[in-house]
Amino acid sequence: MEGRINIPVGDWIEAGVDWILDNLEPALDGIAWFLGLLTNSFEGALLAIPAWLLVLALVGLSWWRVSWRFGIFAILALGLILGMDLWEPTIKTLSLVLAATAVALAIGMPVGVAMARSDWVEASIRPVLDLMQTMPPFVYLIPAAIFFGLGTVPGAIATVVFCMPPVVRLTNLGIRQVNREQIEAGLAFGCNRRQLLTKIQLPLAMPSIMAGINQTIMLALSMVVIASMIGAGGLGNTVLTGIQRLDVGLGFEGGLGVVILAILLDRITQSVGRRRKASS
Amino acid sequence: MEPIIRVRELYKVFGPNPQEGLRLIEDGLDKDTIFERTGNTVGVKDCNLDIAEGEIFVVMGLSGSGKSTLVRLLNRLIEPTAGTVEVRGRDVTRMSQRDLIRLRSEDLAMVFQSFALMPHKTVIDNAALGLEIAGVGRARRRERAQEALDQVGLKAHARSYPDELSGGMQQRVGLARALATDPSIMLMDEAFSALDPLIRTEMQDRLLDLQREHRRTVVFISHDLDEAIRIGDRIAIMQGGEVVQVGTPKEIITHPANEYVRSFFHGVDITQVFQARDIMDSENIPVLDADTTAGEARNRIAHVPGNEAVIVDAGGRFQSVVQAKRLGELTLDRAASEVAVEVEPVPEDTALADLPRRAAQSPVSIPVVDGEGRFRGLVTLQRLVEALDRSRNAAAANGDY
Ligand SMILES: Nc1ncnc2c1ncn2[C@@H]1O[C@H](COP(=O)(O)OP(=O)(O)OP(=O)(O)O)[C@@H](O)[C@H]1O
Ligand SMILES: [Mg+2]
Numbered sequence: 001m002e003g004r005i006n007i008p009v010g011d012w013i014e015a016g017v018d019w020i021l022d023n024l025e026p027a028l029d030g031i032a033w034f035l036g037l038l039t040n041s042f043e044g045a046l047l048a049i050p051a052w053l054l055v056l057a058l059v060g061l062s063w064w065r066v067s068w069r070f071g072i073f074a075i076l077a078l079g080l081i082l083g084m085d086l087w088e089p090t091i092k093t094l095s096l097v098l099a100a101t102a103v104a105l106a107i108g109m110p111v112g113v114a115m116a117r118s119d120w121v122e123a124s125i126r127p128v129l130d131l132m133q134t135m136p137p138f139v140y141l142i143p144a145a146i147f148f149g150l151g152t153v154p155g156a157i158a159t160v161v162f163c164m165p166p167v168v169r170l171t172n173l174g175i176r177q178v179n180r181e182q183i184e185a186g187l188a189f190g191c192n193r194r195q196l197l198t199k200i201q202l203p204l205a206m207p208s209i210m211a212g213i214n215q216t217i218m219l220a221l222s223m224v225v226i227a228s229m230i231g232a233g234g235l236g237n238t239v240l241t242g243i244q245r246l247d248v249g250l251g252f253e254g255g256l257g258v259v260i261l262a263i264l265l266d267r268i269t270q271s272v273g274r275r276r277k278a279s280s
Numbered sequence: 281m282e283p284i285i286r287v288r289e290l291y292k293v294f295g296p297n298p299q300e301g302l303r304l305i306e307d308g309l310d311k312d313t314i315f316e317r318t319g320n321t322v323g324v325k326d327c328n329l330d331i332a333e334g335e336i337f338v339v340m341g342l343s344g345s346g347k348s349t350l351v352r353l354l355n356r357l358i359e360p361t362a363g364t365v366e367v368r369g370r371d372v373t374r375m376s377q378r379d380l381i382r383l384r385s386e387d388l389a390m391v392f393q394s395f396a397l398m399p400h401k402t403v404i405d406n407a408a409l410g411l412e413i414a415g416v417g418r419a420r421r422r423e424r425a426q427e428a429l430d431q432v433g434l435k436a437h438a439r440s441y442p443d444e445l446s447g448g449m450q451q452r453v454g455l456a457r458a459l460a461t462d463p464s465i466m467l468m469d470e471a472f473s474a475l476d477p478l479i480r481t482e483m484q485d486r487l488l489d490l491q492r493e494h495r496r497t498v499v500f501i502s503h504d505l506d507e508a509i510r511i512g513d514r515i516a517i518m519q520g521g522e523v524v525q526v527g528t529p530k531e532i533i534t535h536p537a538n539e540y541v542r543s544f545f546h547g548v549d550i551t552q553v554f555q556a557r558d559i560m561d562s563e564n565i566p567v568l569d570a571d572t573t574a575g576e577a578r579n580r581i582a583h584v585p586g587n588e589a590v591i592v593d594a595g596g597r598f599q600s601v602v603q604a605k606r607l608g609e610l611t612l613d614r615a616a617s618e619v620a621v622e623v624e625p626v627p628e629d630t631a632l633a634d635l636p637r638r639a640a641q642s643p644v645s646i647p648v649v650d651g652e653g654r655f656r657g658l659v660t661l662q663r664l665v666e667a668l669d670r671s672r673n674a675a676a677a678n679g680d681y
Contacts, residue, residue: 184357185396189410189461190385192377199413203400 017146032148035099035156042095051087055079058264065271077260086238086257093234093261096152096224100159101217108164108216109209112171113197122172129165137162137226145230155232159223166215174208175201214269221262235261282369283330284465284497285354290327290363292349292521295320298361311520323349325521327363333464334495336487338508340544341518347501350518351467354499355388356380367465385414389458393470395450397442403453404429404438410461421460428460429453431493432486448479452486459490465497472507480504484511505548517541529553550671551633556626559635559667560648560657567592567655568602568616575612577602588645590655591620598625598655601644625649628656632667639664 020028046054055078063071081090115122140161144154178201186200202209228236235257242251293301301320304313311322324346331337339347352358354365356372365372367383375383389410397406404425405412411421429438432452442450451471458466472480488511491498502508508515509529516526517540525537533553536542566580566589581589587604600620609619625647626638638646639661646659 179394179396181392181394181396182398184352185390185392185409186413187357188355188384188388188390188467189457190381190413192381195413199409200398203398206400 017143021147028147031157032153035103035160036153038102039095039099039152039156042098043092046091046095047088051082055082058268061268062264066267070267074264077264081257081260084253084257086235086253089233089235089238089254090257090261093221093224093236093258096156096159096227096232096234097217097220097261097265100156100163100220100224101213103156103160104164104216104220105167105213107160108167108212109171112168112209112212113175113202115168115172116175116201125168129168132161133165137223138229140223141227141230144227150231152232154230155224155227158227158230159220159232162223163216163219166219167209167212170208170212170215171205174205174212177208178204210269210272214266217265217269218262221258221265225258281332284333284368285329285331285499286364286366286369287327287329287331287354288364288366290324290350290353290365291361292323292346292353292358293320293361294323302361322346322521323358324353324360327523329516329523329526331497331499333497335513336491336498336500336511338500338502338512338515339518340502340505340508340515343503345518346521347503347518348469349521351469351499351501354467355384355390385410385461387463388465388467389461389463391451391454391458391466391468391471393473395442395447395454395474397450397453397457399442401441402438403434403440403442403445406442406453407456407460409457414461424462425456425460428456431459431490432456446479448475448483451475451483455483455486455490463496465499467499469501470503471500473502473504480507481510487511505544506552509548509553517544530558549633551668552631554632554667554671555628556630556632556635556646556648556659557628557656559632559663560628560659561586561663562657565590565658569594570599570615570617572616573612574607574610574614574616574619577616578604578607578612581607586658586660588658588660589616590647590658591617592655595652596655597653598647598649601647601658603644623647625653625655626659627651632671635659635664636668 055075058078059071059074062074081087111125115125137158140158141154144158144161148154148157182200182204183196186196191199224232224234225236225239228234228240235254238254238257239251242248242254291302291305293299293305295301296319298320300318301314301322304318304320305322305325309317311325315321327350329337339350341347349358353360354367354372356365356375360373363373367387370379370383372380372383398409401409404422407428408416408421408425411424416424426435426438429435432455434449434452434456437445437449442453445453451474454471472483475483484507487498490496500508500511512529514526514528515532516523517532517537518524519540525532525541527535530553532541533545533548533550536545564584564586566577566584568577568580568589568591570591570593572591577589581587581602581604589602589604591599591602593599600617600622602616602620606619606621607616610616621644623642623644623646626635626649628648628650630648635646639659645661646664648656648659650656
C-alpha cells in the first residue's frame with residue numbers, strides 16, 4: 001500500500017483562504033461593516049420598541065393574517081418567552097434572521113431570475129446550490145470565523161450562505177413554470193424584456209417565490225442557532241450555555257424559544273403569500 | 281383593395297438546423313421524412329396569404345398542421361425561418377424590436393385558448409393589461425378597460441378575480457383585454473375551443489355582434505368546422521404545415537382542393553352553409569311599383585321565364601308578390617296591386633335549411649330582402665328543390681349517405 005493517493009484538497013482550500021485574506025481584505029471589511037450595521041440596526045430598532053408593544057404587534061399580525069386561534073397562540077407563546085426572561089436573546093436571534101434573510105433575498109432573487117432567463121446560467125449555478133445545501137452547516141462556520149473572527153457578523157455571513165438556496169431555486173422554478181400562453185400574452189400585448197419580468201413572470205411566480213422566502217427564513221433561523229457556536233449570540237447561545245453547564249432546564253428553555261419563533265415566522269410568512277394571491 | 285396582412289413564401293422550421301430543413305423542403309421531401317432524417321420539424325411551409333381588412337379569416341387543420349405556428353408568425357412571437365409577413369405594407373419580419381413592440385401594442389391583439397389571464401389581478405386590471413404595458417395612466421386605462429368589459433357584457437364583474445368567473449366569462453375577459461387597446465387586427469388561437477358547446481356558440485355570436493359594431497380583421501384558428509363556417513368570411517385549410525386551400529366556406533365545400541379537405545367537411549350540414557341569397561333569383565323578376573297597371577304587369581312578366589313579379593315601395597322595400605295567373609282576373613287598367621299577395625319576406629342570410637318550411641306555408645315564391653327590407657330576389661320552388669338536391673349530392677360526395 002505504498003502509493004496511497006492523497007489529494008490535498010484541504011491544502012488547496014487553505015491556500016485559497018490565505019490568498020483571500022491577503023488580497024481581499026477591504027472587501028471583507030466592507031461586507032463585515034455592512035452586515036454588522038444591518039444586524040445592529042434591526043436589533044437596535046426592535047429593542048427600542050417596548051416589549052409589550054412588539055408582542056401586541058406580533059399578536060395582531062397573527063390574528064389578522066392567520067387566524068384568531070393563532071393570535072391566541074401568539075399571546076401565550078410570547079408571554080412564555082417574556083416569562084422565561086428570554087426576550088432579549090429572542091430579539092437578537094430575530095434580528096439576525098431578518099438581516100441574513102434580507103441579504104439572502106437581495107442576492108438570491110436576482111440570481112434566481114438570471115437562472116430562469118438562461119439555461120446556461122441555470123446549469124452553472126445549480127451545482128453550486130447543491131453544494132451549499134448538502135454541505136453540513138457547521139462547515140460554514142470555519143471560513144466565516146477565519147475571515148471575520150468571532151461574533152455576530154460571521155454568524156450572519158454563515159447564515160446568509162446557508163439560507164440562500166431555497167429562494168434562488170424557487171424563484172427560478174416559479175418563473176420557469178409560468179404558463180407559455182401567459183408569457184405569450186405579455187409579449188403579444190407589447191411587453192419588453194423588463195416588463196415581461198415585472199408584469200408577468202414575477203407576479204405569476206409569486207406563490208413559488210413566497211414559498212422560497214419562507215424556507216429561507218426557516219433555514220436562517222436554524223443556522224442562527226448553530227452560529228452561536230462562533231459567538232453570534234441570541235437563543236442559540238442560551239442553548240449552548242445549557243449544554244456547557246449540563247443544565248437541561250436552560251437548554252430546553254432556549255430550545256422552546258427557538259421553536260416558538262420558528263412557528264410564528266413560518267405561519268406569518270406563509271400567510272403573506274396566500275393573501276397576495278387571494279385579494280391583493 | 282390592399283390586403284391588411286400579406287404573407288409571402290413563409291417558412292418555419294423548428295429544430296437543430298432549420299436551414300438544412302429548408303433545403304430538404306426545396307428538394308421536395310415531406311415533413312415526416314425531414315423529421316426522421318434531421319430532427320427538424322416543419323411548422324409552416326411556403327405559406328402565401330392575403331387577408332383583407334375587416335374579414336374574419338379562419339385557419340383550420342388537424343392537430344400539428346401548423347395553425348398556432350402560423351398565427352404566431354403574424355405577430356412574430358415565433359421568428360420565421362424564411363419569407364415575409366407584411367401588416368399594412370410593413371414587413372414584420374424585418375422590423376426593429378421597438379417597432380415590433382409598438383405594432384403589437386397598437387395594432388395586433390391576441391386571444392388565447394387557455395385565456396392566459398393574470399390570477400392576481402382583478403378583471404378590470406386584466407382587461408387593462410395591454411394599456412398598462414403601453415404606459416397608459418391608471419385612470420385612463422381603467423376607463424377604457426371598463427368600456428371593453430361593457431362591450432363583452434361583463435360590466436358588473438370588473439372587481440372580481442378571474443378564478444371567480446366561469447370559463448366563458450374568463451374568455452370574455454380575454455376578449456375585453458384584446459378590445460381595450462382598440463386593435464385593428466385580432467389574432468385568436470382556438471379562443472373558444474376550451475369552452476363547452478353552448479357557451480362556444482354564445483361567444484361566436486358575441487364576436488359576430490362585435491364585428492357588426494366595429495369591423496376588425498380577425499384571424500381565427502379553429503379545429504371546429506361548424507365554428508369555422510359560422511363565423512368565417514373565408515377559411516384557409518392547413519395540412520402538414522401547408523395551406524392547401526383558401527376560400528369562402530361555400531367555395532371550399534363545393535370545390536374541395538383534395539381528399540384531405542373533402543374529409544374535413546365530412547358530415548357538415550350543407551343546408552346550414554347555403555343561404556337564401558345563394559339560391560334566390562334576382563335577375564328575372566319584374567319589379568313594379570304600387571300603381572303599375574295589370575296590363576303593364578302582364579306585359580313585363582311575359583318577357584321573363586318566370587310567372588311572378590314583385591311590388592316595392594318608393595324606397596325599394598318589398599311589399600307584395602303578383603302572380604301572372606291572378607292578373608287575368610283584372611281589366612288591363614286596374615292596379616296590379618289589387619291581386620297581389622302579401623307575404624312575409626325572409627332576410628338574405630336565412631339558412632337553406634329553414635326555407636322548405638317557409639315554402640310550404642307560402643302560396644307564392646319566397647321574397648328575400650336585405651337588412652333594410654329592400655327587395656333582393658325570389659326563391660322559387662324550382663330553385664329551392666334544385667338547391668336541396670344539389671346539397672344532397674354534395675353530402676353524398678362527402679361520403680355522408
Ligand atoms: N417550439 C417548437 N419546437 C419544435 N417543434 C414545434 C414547436 N412548436 C410547434 N412545433 C411543431 O410544429 C408543428 C405545428 O405545430 P402547431 O402548434 O403550429 O400545430 P397546430 O396546428 O396549432 O396544432 P394544435 O391543433 O394541436 O394546436 C407540429 O408538428 C409541432 O410539433
Ligand atoms: Mg395550436
